[in-house]
Amino acid sequence: MAVTAHPTRLRVGTPDYMILFAVGALVVFGILAVYSSSFALGLLEFGDANYFVYRQIFFAVVGGVALLVLMKMDYRQLRVVSPLLMLGAILSLVAVLVPGIGVERNGAARWISLGGPVPPLQPSEFAKLALIIYVAAWLAGRGEHVKAFWTGFFPFVLLMGLVAGLIMLQPDLGTTIVIVATTLTLVFVAGASLTHVFATAGAGAVVASMLIAAGQYRADRIFAFIRAEDDPSGRGFHTLQLLIALGSGGWHGLGLGESRQKFFYVPGAHTDGILAIIGEEMGFIGTAVVLGLFALLMVRGFRVVVRARDDFGALLAVGIISWIGYQAIINIGGVTRALPLTGIPLPYVSYGGSALMTMLAAAGILLSISRYAVDPKTIGKKQPPADGSSEKIVRPKRRTSRETRKAAWPQRKGAR
Amino acid sequence: MFGQRGRMNLRLYALAAAFAVAGALLTARIAYVQLVDVGHYKQEARAEHFGQQEVRAPRGAILDRNGYPLATTVDAWDIFIDRSDWQDIAAARTAADAIAPVIGRKPEDLVNEVRAEASGLYLAYSGLAFDEGERLQGVEAPGLRVVRTEKRYWPEGDLASTLIGFVGRDHGGLTGIEADFDAQLGGSPGTIYFERDSIGNRIALGKERYGREPQPGGDIRLTIDRYVQRLVEGELEARIASTGALGGTIIVMEPQTGAILAMASRPGFRLSQLDFNDPDEGLFRNRAVTDVYEPGSVFKTLTAAMAIDTGHVTPESTYDDIGAAYIGESTIRNWDYSVNGVTTVTQVLQRSLNTGAVWLAQEVGADAFYQYLRAFGIGEPTHSGLGGEPGGLLRTNEDPLWADVDLATNSFGQGVAATPLQVITAIASLVNGGRLMRPYIVEQEITATGTRTFEPVVVRQVVSEETAHTVADMMNLVVEGIPGHLASVRGYHVGGKTGTTTGATLADGAVLDGNIASFVGFAPANDPRMIMLVKLDFKEDRLGGQVSAPVFGALAPSILAYLGVRPEGSQLVSTSR
Numbered sequence: 001m002a003v004t005a006h007p008t009r010l011r012v013g014t015p016d017y018m019i020l021f022a023v024g025a026l027v028v029f030g031i032l033a034v035y036s037s038s039f040a041l042g043l044l045e046f047g048d049a050n051y052f053v054y055r056q057i058f059f060a061v062v063g064g065v066a067l068l069v070l071m072k073m074d075y076r077q078l079r080v081v082s083p084l085l086m087l088g089a090i091l092s093l094v095a096v097l098v099p100g101i102g103v104e105r106n107g108a109a110r111w112i113s114l115g116g117p118v119p120p121l122q123p124s125e126f127a128k129l130a131l132i133i134y135v136a137a138w139l140a141g142r143g144e145h146v147k148a149f150w151t152g153f154f155p156f157v158l159l160m161g162l163v164a165g166l167i168m169l170q171p172d173l174g175t176t177i178v179i180v181a182t183t184l185t186l187v188f189v190a191g192a193s194l195t196h197v198f199a200t201a202g203a204g205a206v207v208a209s210m211l212i213a214a215g216q217y218r219a220d221r222i223f224a225f226i227r228a229e230d231d232p233s234g235r236g237f238h239t240l241q242l243l244i245a246l247g248s249g250g251w252h253g254l255g256l257g258e259s260r261q262k263f264f265y266v267p268g269a270h271t272d273g274i275l276a277i278i279g280e281e282m283g284f285i286g287t288a289v290v291l292g293l294f295a296l297l298m299v300r301g302f303r304v305v306v307r308a309r310d311d312f313g314a315l316l317a318v319g320i321i322s323w324i325g326y327q328a329i330i331n332i333g334g335v336t337r338a339l340p341l342t343g344i345p346l347p348y349v350s351y352g353g354s355a356l357m358t359m360l361a362a363a364g365i366l367l368s369i370s371r372y373a374v375d376p377k378t379i380g381k382k383q384p385p386a387d388g389s390s391e392k393i394v395r396p397k398r399r400t401s402r403e404t405r406k407a408a409w410p411q412r413k414g415a416r
Numbered sequence: 417m418f419g420q421r422g423r424m425n426l427r428l429y430a431l432a433a434a435f436a437v438a439g440a441l442l443t444a445r446i447a448y449v450q451l452v453d454v455g456h457y458k459q460e461a462r463a464e465h466f467g468q469q470e471v472r473a474p475r476g477a478i479l480d481r482n483g484y485p486l487a488t489t490v491d492a493w494d495i496f497i498d499r500s501d502w503q504d505i506a507a508a509r510t511a512a513d514a515i516a517p518v519i520g521r522k523p524e525d526l527v528n529e530v531r532a533e534a535s536g537l538y539l540a541y542s543g544l545a546f547d548e549g550e551r552l553q554g555v556e557a558p559g560l561r562v563v564r565t566e567k568r569y570w571p572e573g574d575l576a577s578t579l580i581g582f583v584g585r586d587h588g589g590l591t592g593i594e595a596d597f598d599a600q601l602g603g604s605p606g607t608i609y610f611e612r613d614s615i616g617n618r619i620a621l622g623k624e625r626y627g628r629e630p631q632p633g634g635d636i637r638l639t640i641d642r643y644v645q646r647l648v649e650g651e652l653e654a655r656i657a658s659t660g661a662l663g664g665t666i667i668v669m670e671p672q673t674g675a676i677l678a679m680a681s682r683p684g685f686r687l688s689q690l691d692f693n694d695p696d697e698g699l700f701r702n703r704a705v706t707d708v709y710e711p712g713s714v715f716k717t718l719t720a721a722m723a724i725d726t727g728h729v730t731p732e733s734t735y736d737d738i739g740a741a742y743i744g745e746s747t748i749r750n751w752d753y754s755v756n757g758v759t760t761v762t763q764v765l766q767r768s769l770n771t772g773a774v775w776l777a778q779e780v781g782a783d784a785f786y787q788y789l790r791a792f793g794i795g796e797p798t799h800s801g802l803g804g805e806p807g808g809l810l811r812t813n814e815d816p817l818w819a820d821v822d823l824a825t826n827s828f829g830q831g832v833a834a835t836p837l838q839v840i841t842a843i844a845s846l847v848n849g850g851r852l853m854r855p856y857i858v859e860q861e862i863t864a865t866g867t868r869t870f871e872p873v874v875v876r877q878v879v880s881e882e883t884a885h886t887v888a889d890m891m892n893l894v895v896e897g898i899p900g901h902l903a904s905v906r907g908y909h910v911g912g913k914t915g916t917t918t919g920a921t922l923a924d925g926a927v928l929d930g931n932i933a934s935f936v937g938f939a940p941a942n943d944p945r946m947i948m949l950v951k952l953d954f955k956e957d958r959l960g961g962q963v964s965a966p967v968f969g970a971l972a973p974s975i976l977a978y979l980g981v982r983p984e985g986s987q988l989v990s991t992s993r
Contacts, residue, residue, distance in 0.1 A: 040613065185431060188427055188431070189427050189428060189431060191427070240460075243449060243457060244457050244460050244461050244464065245461075246446070246449050246450060246457070247449045247450060247453050247454055247456065247457025247458070247460075247461075248454070248457045248458045248460075248461040249450050249454070250450060250451070250454040250458070251450075251451065251454075260461060260465045260611060260619070260622075261461070263612075263613030263614060263619055264613050264614040264615055265464065265613070265614045279446070279449075279450055283450065284446065284447060284450040284451055287446050287450065288443075288446075291439065291442070291443050291446070294439070295439060298435055298439070302428070302432050305428065306428075318428075318431070322431070325435050325438075329435075329438045329439075329442065332442045332446070333442060336442060336445045336446055336449055338441070338442060338445050
């Protein structure tokens with residue numbers, strides 16, 4: 001592995017302000033929505049209408065600082081520390097399962113309490129980012145070996161299985177699905193054998209089905225997705241209340257703060273169900289704005305992937321945007337009854353300190369990658385001349401067959 | 417690793433396309449839910465968010481005939497404690513120390529009872545006085561909930577308790593006037609629709625609207641006079657105490673109208689000390705209206721009236737009293753086993769001779785006798801408007817089990833049962849020119865939509881005016897013809913008739929070997945302004961003339977004076993009391 005301990009300093013550009021805008025807008029939107037959707041619950045449970053919104057603002061500030069720091073940093077330094085991050089993530093995932101350290105809520109041990117005024121943290125959120133960084137670094141270093149099973153794919157599956165298994169022990173099916181999907185996406189993009197990828201995805205689906213069959217609460221969620229109307233006040237309550245909130249918004253919604261469903265009809269109105277409350281209060285216009293911001297984030301994220309200076313940056317960006325994308329899809333799918341409910345927060349918008357801070361840190365990394373972007377046309381070529389006459393580089397002849405494209409790959413990278 | 421044409425290889429295209437498709441599908445799904453299905457979900461939201469609550473209408477007052485309130489509604493407070501807030505024992509003790517003294521409880525008891533369950537509301541006190549509730553509202557105590565409510569208040573205290581009756585927790589009338597006129601007093605509740613959370617609580621800033629405005633209840637003005645009622649109740653209780661009676665009833669009525677001025681019975685309940693755990697359920701009724709008894713010799717006035725009205729006798733007609741009347745196998749004797757020889761009809765009443773009553777009834781004949789009894793209202797409810805009125809027990813000669821001896825015993829008020837109200841109403845017709853009035857206790861209903869006044873109702877002319885005057889004069893002679901009659905009243909001419917029968921009715925309805933001493937009297941004799949029935953129940957033998965007549969004698973002067981009837985100063989008839 002030819003990981004450079006001290007990357008040579010490169011010309012640094014400006015970050016992708018569109019990404020910064022999209023993330024910032026989602027966070028601000030989220031704080032407003034958290035305030036509106038949580039004051040009743042805050043009053044009921046803590047006697048303080050601002051209980052949740054103050055915490056969300058605090059997390060946004062901490063996360064915002066992390067975003068700025070990571071954005072200013074050279075993302076390639078992450079490659080150096082990625083094994084440490086991974087080790088820390090695994091240790092914290094183990095720690096959360098240890099009674100006395102881990103905090104259990106609603107039958108799931110997902111939190112670590114640091115004591116004092118610091119709210120409990122959710123290591124699985126940090127683990128997601130650590131895993132993405134580590135896998136991106138690992139894949140970037142492995143190059144064409146990802147195609148090999150024993151030396152390329154198998155160690156990756158072992159690592160993914162370890163992390164997923166630890167998270168399933170909490171248990172947290174939704175997070176596990178996000179992690180498996182994100183890491184599989186990474187190896188898929190990195191060029192692993194399609195047979196390996198889809199076989200693993202298939203095996204994962206089988207395991208997930210077995211887990212669903214084994215856990216009553218998971219079976220109930222599936223039931224709620226398919227036959228919610230059969231038990232509207234019980235197992236179907238969550239699904240139906242989300243839809244009532246979302247659907248009663250219409251075009252322009254009931255008005256800010258006017259949600260009725262937040263009065264304990266929608267479970268997790270300020271967390272996983274927040275889009276339903278946004279839809280109820282701000283209507284389709286509100287949900288469309290959220291969807292539009294995510295679309296902008298994804299489009300600009302892909303742009304970062306394409307323009308990334310090196311494969312590590314590209315893979316890291318793929319991991320981050322896939323993670324954001326999957327979580328958004330799973331969350332919105334649950335709210336709209338397009339997918340079963342799995343308990344995944346809407347990135348940047350839902351209440352939740354660990355998720356928000358980690359997501360903001362991830363955005364910082366994405367922005368850092370964007371700062372080192374190069375013209376996509378030069379990728380695989382020599383670095384453009386200092387006079388910036390990159391337009392003079394002759395566009396390579398298009399190769400039409402798959403074999404020739406494959407053949408071209410080994411020539412491309414100097415890092416190996 | 418990545419394609420030659422930049423990095424955007426097939427796999428990245430596939431990934432981007434997958435996200436694009438997923439995003440598009442979810443957007444379409446959201447648009448469908450929010451823009452197409454919006455009506456359906458809005459309707460479901462409405463159905464779910466709006467709670468409906470009944471809004472109680474303010475209950476009307478019960479007034480006496482002069483408009484003085486006997487029962488009215490005042491603002492009060494219900495004191496609740498949220499059990500979950502008292503799970504912390506220290507907080508519970510602090511709160512209990514603040515709350516318990518105000519509601520007259522021991523702090524420890526309160527803590528134990530509240531903490532017996534983990535959650536929910538505990539009703540610590542219902543109907544706390546307004547100022548005390550206001551004071552509690554200022555107390556800092558966790559879990560304390562002070563909720564505005566209403567309660568019944570009785571400005572005259574326990575006056576006419578059994579007559580007025582009471583309301584239940586739902587503010588609906590359960591007994592007495594409160595129950596009988598519940599529809600008028602209660603008004604009609606309104607409904608309010610409000611937005612609620614999923615627990616069912618009202619949302620602080622939610623919308624609310626009336627489905628129907630509550631219609632306040634009307635006031636009921638009674639014919640009862642609080643002064644007369646107080647006199648009557650005081651005298652009744654004093655007499656029961658001094659004579660050792662088991663209980664008793666007094667009714668005072670205006671003979672010309674049938675308006676009831678006072679009505680009291682014991683045993684009964686006190687509104688200020690309602691105890692619903694009292695095993696004696698019979699307490700919660702108005703015995704003057706609901707309980708029947710054998711009226712006894714007061715019935716002889718009715719029998720005499722029939723005989724005179726049919727022209728068979730005059731007050732001076734005579735028969736030969738041999739001390740017994742033989743009816744088939746049965747022998748009927750006078751109450752004192754006396755033999756009086758040739759006796760006039762007037763003397764039959766004065767001496768209360770059973771044989772004389774039998775003679776008069778036989779003169780009248782069974783058919784006419786029972787027709788007259790029915791005309792006097794015996795055997796059917798008086799329709800006074802008071803609840804629980806029975807028709808009484810009357811077996812006529814149309815009944816296959818009827819025998820000749822029934823006519824004989826009925827003639828002096830035995831073998832027949834009637835309520836005190838039926839008896840006083842029947843006899844009142846004799847002092848009202850033979851016109852049987854329908855007794856009534858509600859003078860006016862005063863509602864938002866108007867005032868409805870009840871006029872006296874003549875049920876029928878039972879006997880001729882002349883007959884009635886004749887019998888009334890005879891009843892005057894019953895009292896005044898006997899020196900030292902205990903019903904006589906200094907300064908007024910009065911009339912009356914005693915009655916004594918066996919069979920006192922206890923609170924549980926059981927009939928004891930005992931007797932009922934009664935007296936029906938009226939005054940002044942020439943223009944009666946009031947008629948009064950006094951009935952006292954005893955375990956041992958007592959005579960109506962000895963125990964009940966004096967009650968009339970004691971009450972009549974005060975009532976007559978209150979009614980503005982001047983004593984006929986120079987015509988003092990009775991010199992002894």
